[in-house]
Amino acid sequence: MKTIALAILIVILTISLIGIYTGIIINRTVFESSFLINILKHQDAYAQVRQLMLRLVNTSLPNSQEGMPYLREVLKEDWLEKEINFLLKEFYAFAKSEKKEPPVIFFSDLKRQVADAIDNKTDYQDKTKLVQFWFDPLPDRVRLEDFISIDTLWQTRRSTAIIGKIPWIFGLFALGAAAIIYLLTRQWEQMLLWAGASCLSAGALLVLVGFILERLPDYMSIVTNFEDRLVSYGIPEMGIRLFLDSLIKGVTGPMNWIGIMSILAGISVVFFTPIIEKG
Secondary structure (H helix, E strand, O other): OHHHHHHHHHHHHHHHHHHHHHHHHHHHOOOOHHHHHHHHHHOOHHHHHHHHHHHHHHHHOOOOOOOHHHHHHHOOHHHHHHHHHHHHHHHHHHHOOOOOOOOEEEOHHHHHHHHHHOOOOOOHHHHHHHHHHHOOOOOOEEEHHHOOOHHHHHHHHHHHHHHHOHHHHHHHHHHHHHHHHHHHHOOHHHHHHHHHHHHHHHHHHHHHHHHHHHHHHHHOHHHHHHHHHHHHOOOOHHHHHHHHHHHHHHHHHHHHHHHHHHHHHHHHHHHHOOOOOOO
């Protein structure tokens, strides 16, 4: 009975360690705006977004033809980078309950820049009316919930709060399992041996999961459908693939080195823990 109980506790400890590692990785990668911003910058995604915006305006707004030269002039990559990064930071702040409301996308500043780019001989009030005619029905501001359901936004906020607590929840499970192992064995050496074995197992499993994740997108229809949809907007397929690869490797990279560190820590604990034989 004691052996079965120890086996169950070791499994719980191993799963708890994997939960701690996974929670830390998620909170330090996909739940940080800087993670996505760095990938966008590294992949030169702002240039792709610029081309996409110009294409959508040209095809979606019926009166935009005359205004396109001015829009191309003022729609710079550095302006887009600033606005996109701000939007991402605001969204993450909302998701983490740091802000009460979802972010708002402002197009009024862009319209003002287009108006400023028009020949100075034209009266400014006439310029603004002309810009509004060109880009009608594009509003001056768009709320995020206008194209993402409010239920989805608030569910994301709730999920983020729960996932943020995952390392602490699994940490309590790990401490509880280790404490019960000690109570059953009455030897701290035995507890350390089993904890070391759990670290080794958890690290190996984490590296294995990272290896699988890097190859899984090639076999997932949802990823293929997502790529096809973006390609239909005129975004190069190679750019999409590179972005997704960077996103996945940005997560699997920490998984690999944390897994390796856990394996080395487990081996060290098992190797250096003294074994006391009962007389």
